[in-house]
Amino acid sequence: MKRSTFSESLETPIATNELFNRVEKFISNSSSSFILIGTFLLLFGAVSLFYFLQPYFEEIHLERMNTPWGIALMVTGLSLLIVKISFLIYILVLYLRYKVIEAVSDEQLPMCTVIVPAYNEGELVYKTLTSLAESDYPQEKIQIISIDDGSQDDTWQWMQRAKKELGDRVSIYQQPENKGKRHALYRGFNLGTGEVFITVDSDSIVKKDTIRIMASPFVVNKECGAVAGNVLVLNREKALIPRMLNVSFAFSFEFIRSAQSRLGSVLCTPGALSAYRREAVFNCLDAWINQTFLGQVSKIGEDRAMTNMILKQGYKVFFQRNAYVYTNIPERYKNLSKMFIRWERSNVRENIAMSKFAFSNFRKGSKSGTRILLLNQWLKMTMAYPGILLMLFFICTYPLLFITSTLASILVFSSIQALFYAKKHNVSESFWAYSYSIFYAFTLFWITPYAIATAGRSGWLTRDLTEKELKEQQVVAVSS
Numbered sequence: 001m002k003r004s005t006f007s008e009s010l011e012t013p014i015a016t017n018e019l020f021n022r023v024e025k026f027i028s029n030s031s032s033s034f035i036l037i038g039t040f041l042l043l044f045g046a047v048s049l050f051y052f053l054q055p056y057f058e059e060i061h062l063e064r065m066n067t068p069w070g071i072a073l074m075v076t077g078l079s080l081l082i083v084k085i086s087f088l089i090y091i092l093v094l095y096l097r098y099k100v101i102e103a104v105s106d107e108q109l110p111m112c113t114v115i116v117p118a119y120n121e122g123e124l125v126y127k128t129l130t131s132l133a134e135s136d137y138p139q140e141k142i143q144i145i146s147i148d149d150g151s152q153d154d155t156w157q158w159m160q161r162a163k164k165e166l167g168d169r170v171s172i173y174q175q176p177e178n179k180g181k182r183h184a185l186y187r188g189f190n191l192g193t194g195e196v197f198i199t200v201d202s203d204s205i206v207k208k209d210t211i212r213i214m215a216s217p218f219v220v221n222k223e224c225g226a227v228a229g230n231v232l233v234l235n236r237e238k239a240l241i242p243r244m245l246n247v248s249f250a251f252s253f254e255f256i257r258s259a260q261s262r263l264g265s266v267l268c269t270p271g272a273l274s275a276y277r278r279e280a281v282f283n284c285l286d287a288w289i290n291q292t293f294l295g296q297v298s299k300i301g302e303d304r305a306m307t308n309m310i311l312k313q314g315y316k317v318f319f320q321r322n323a324y325v326y327t328n329i330p331e332r333y334k335n336l337s338k339m340f341i342r343w344e345r346s347n348v349r350e351n352i353a354m355s356k357f358a359f360s361n362f363r364k365g366s367k368s369g370t371r372i373l374l375l376n377q378w379l380k381m382t383m384a385y386p387g388i389l390l391m392l393f394f395i396c397t398y399p400l401l402f403i404t405s406t407l408a409s410i411l412v413f414s415s416i417q418a419l420f421y422a423k424k425h426n427v428s429e430s431f432w433a434y435s436y437s438i439f440y441a442f443t444l445f446w447i448t449p450y451a452i453a454t455a456g457r458s459g460w461l462t463r464d465l466t467e468k469e470l471k472e473q474q475v476v477a478v479s480s
Helices: 006-011 014-052 054-065 068-096 123-133 155-169 181-191 210-220 240-262 278-289 302-312 333-355 368-382 384-397 399-424 432-443 447-453 467-479
Strands: 112-118 142-148 170-174 196-200 204-206 224-233 273-277 316-327
Touching (some): 014 240, 014 432, 068 240, 112 123, 112 210, 123 142, 123 155, 123 204, 142 155, 155 170, 181 278, 181 302, 196 210, 196 278, 210 273, 210 316, 224 240, 240 316, 240 333, 240 432, 273 302, 273 316, 302 316, 368 384, 368 447, 384 399, 384 447
Parallel strands (some): 112 142, 112 196, 142 170, 224 316
Antiparallel strands (some): 204 316
């Protein structure tokens, strides 16, 4: 994703930008239409082919049923399908019982510290800070802190511009060197004076009422230790990948996290927007900043780690569906895969950490729902390698059966996401659920197995500038 430099944003003619944006939007919309048409031609073509070749596939099925491994494979497959459908029904029941926690009055709102760590973010951090300052939260009750984590680009200049325009409403700090997001947040936690900490990524824009909605659950529920916000894709109109992921994000947050919230056990408060009770943070802050995995200091997964440590204390973690934040996601496959690898490595580590307390008496009340959520996470992990091996086997032995059955399954299961998005948001955009499922099934299937095998690595992967980008930034800095 190309970022605007500080001087470029001040000098680029507005008319040129508008013309470029219109042309880019026209090309994007045209290519999107072709991709959606191609997606459905592929899916329905696969279903039709599956129907016409039914006798051939039945013959393969009968042939497999005459072997012990074939019977075992069929029984295992049916068992996993039953488990998956049962889990979806369970999540659906929880989702239907979910309710947001209403925002409280100005008088009831707690003192709140918003922390924005930034690294190589450029102009986006300025937009983030501006959106936070425009929140309808009482000014005397909000403290906004932004920390530049040793950026190589012009992030610090954009933060200084925000400080100049917003004055005492924003405090900015600069790390002497890049130490990682976790250390930037750690500094923010120690500087913060609020009863509630809210963390926001530096490439994210919040709505006016978001901070108020995020802080309210801590007032009305003393068991609330953390709150997850609702993350939507900011750059969905700019590229194909964000447009596809927008539907997946909506399903992941508004459906899955709504269900988890009903149990008080949202498994991960997202980096883009999360809130924490001050007491809960300081109860685990030393363990969090010094966390290790396989003898190495943890530099990734700070959000899931904090969530785990707060759950372990007996607090509940909720999701506020109407607390919106719009965040940028990678527009290129390379950066997207790196982001997913980082997330999956974090899941491996934190599933292990959560397993150490989830089956104990870690909090009052029912804990079975939390354990079911964790077991579902482990099922995904444990099936990663058998799934890859089975896929390779069928590609080599029955390629036509593999392709048609995979696409038919995508048509069925992606319809759940598409119907959900169509009802909650937009009908036309909901069709991207099918395109994304195909994209993931054939190009990102390797992420989880690879992340498991490399779980000990801690690289952030997606924020470092290339040599070319760094030289461009240096040239701009010298000329300005």
